[in-house]
Amino acid sequence: EVEKRLHAAGFHVGIDDSSNTLKKKVRxxxxxxxxxxxxxxxxxxxxxxxxxxxxxxxxxxEKLVEDVIVEFQELTDTFQ
Numbered sequence: 001e002v003e004k005r006l007h008a009a010g011f012h013v014g015i016d017d018s019s020n021t022l023k024k025k026v027r028x029x030x031x032x033x034x035x036x037x038x039x040x041x042x043x044x045x046x047x048x049x050x051x052x053x054x055x056x057x058x059x060x061x062e063k064l065v066e067d068v069i070v071e072f073q074e075l076t077d078t079f080q
Contacts, residue, residue, distance in 0.1 A: 002038065002040055002050060002065055003015055005065055005069065006065075006068075006069065006072075009069045009072070009073065010076075011069075011072055014032075014034070016028065016029070022039065026039070026053065026057075030055075030057060033055070034055070035054070035055050036052060036053065036054055036055070036072075037052075037053040037054075038050040038051070038052055038053075038068070039051040039052075039053070044062065047062070047064075048064060048065055049062050049063055049064050049065060050062070050063060050065060050068060052068065
């Protein structure tokens with residue numbers, strides 16, 4: 001569902017649904033140089049939120065999907 005919503009808002013989304021550990025998945029996302037890594041577990045799924053990590057591996061905390069989309073749109077609009 002998160003993938004569909006972000007994709008519908010015009011953002012590129014990749015999903016790692018492998019059997020790797022969360023730590024390994026995050027590390028692979030960093031090596032692939034994704035700007036943001038969004039983690040969705042049971043807690044986030046039930047809250048309609050995602051745990052956000054940025055490219056510098058700083059945890060930005062749990063955010064609602066709608067708020068993440070707005071934030072990404074603002075970043076896109078102000079990118080120069």
